[in-house]
Amino acid sequence: MIAAPFYVVFSLKSPSKFLMIKVMKRKVLRIRRIAYSFLTVFALSVTGIHANTMDTVYATTTEKTQAEKDAEKAQAEADLAQKQKEKEEADKEVNRLQQQTNQLQGEIDSLDAQLVDLLADISVLEAEIDDNLTQIEEMANELELARATEAKQYSDMKVRIKYMYENQQKNLVEMFVTSSSMAEFLNQIDYANSVMTYDRDLLDSYVAMRIEIEEISAELQNRQIELQSQQSQLSAKQASLNSLLTAKQAQMSDYENQLSAAKQAAAAKATEVRKARDAARAKANVAAVSGAAAGGTTSSGGSSSGGGAATGSGTSSGAGLNPGNVTGVSGSSVVAYANQFVGNPYVWGGNSLTNGCDCSGFVQQVYKNFGISLGGGRATSVSLRSVGQAVSYEYIQPGDIVCYAGHVAIYAGGGAIVEAQDTAHGITNYRSVTCHPILAIRRVV
Structure with a gap:
């Protein structure tokens, strides 16, 4: 459209040739200005779109980065909450085991007190048994002596009775003849009767003493049997207490091991909570600083x-x-x-x-x-x-x-x-x- 008229103008040999060329140049310049304006507007629009697109991409990248950091912060806070919950559970387990340990220690202390009292009773009983054995030995010796005394008295009395019986007629005649008076004769008869009565009384006393010693010995023997029975019962109770105490001490050892492990676990959880808290704080700082810095970058x-x-x-x-x-x-x-x-x-x-x-x-x-x-x-x-x-x-x-x-x-x-x-x-x-x-x-x- 533009080149054809220009070519025609140059091909014509007329007086107005230069005028027409001038007019055509003006049209060409006008068309060029329009084209340049169009190209300029197009370039500016494309540049604006590109700039807006880059700003959008950068903003999107920044938003994604900030969103990721916020997500990391939220995850760190969630991890911290979980660690704190785990630490609370660990602390509860420590408290539970501590209470059980304290209760068991109270039971052990009670058993120890019972065992101490029982050992004291056994000690008293053993002393009583020893004293009773001493008395039994003494009664045995006294009984043996009483029996010997009784036997000797009985033997002596029999000899005297036999002598008096065999010589009774002779003695009476002799006492009558030798007596200076009837009163003396009667006195001698009374004396003989008194000797016989004394022997009888003495023998009776020895018999009574022997019987008493035998009764005491029997009582001591019975007491000894009773004491030994008590000793057996106390010994059995002591064995039972010792067995129970051993079991409680073994249980205490197990509780102490569990408590130690629980305390270590609680300490580990506390360390994890501390690390999680530091991590959450760091993530929060990163998110806060990044957000503040991003805002500063755009403004x-x-x-x-x-x-x-x-x-x-x-x-x-x-x-x-x-x-x-x-x-x-x-x-x-x-x-x-x-x-x-x-x-x-x-x-x-x-x-x-x-x-x-x-x-x-x-x-x-x-x-x-x-x-x-x-x-x-x-x-x-x-x-x-x-x-x-x-x-x-x-x-x-x-x-x-x-x-x-x-x-x-x-x-x-x-x-x-x-x-x-x-x-x-x-x-x-x-x-x-x-x-x-x-x-x-x-x-x-």
């Missing part, structure tokens, strides 16, 4: 420039939030310098690393030593959340600034921070980086 301007300054709120672009070194100062050098002041005092509002400073003053003065400014004027835990570049928790490095609610510290590596902790502790370097919920991590070196 803040470019990163800080050189010259040692580290002001502004810029962050590194793209995912990961692991900006590189921009000052040439190593984080390990910052930590080494900060550690020189560990043990120095904490002074609220202070800015002397030697005489005392607070948390933000400590961080500001440490970086000031390396020519790095953390903003004009007095730094605070709030203002330090926007210095340098944002860092994700998983990329934290020694020398990074860790911001908490109302507190700030320097990451020292190995999961610890160096900080001006408080007036009670001063400057320290032993606390965990997750000792408080992390609000931001900033890199200025």
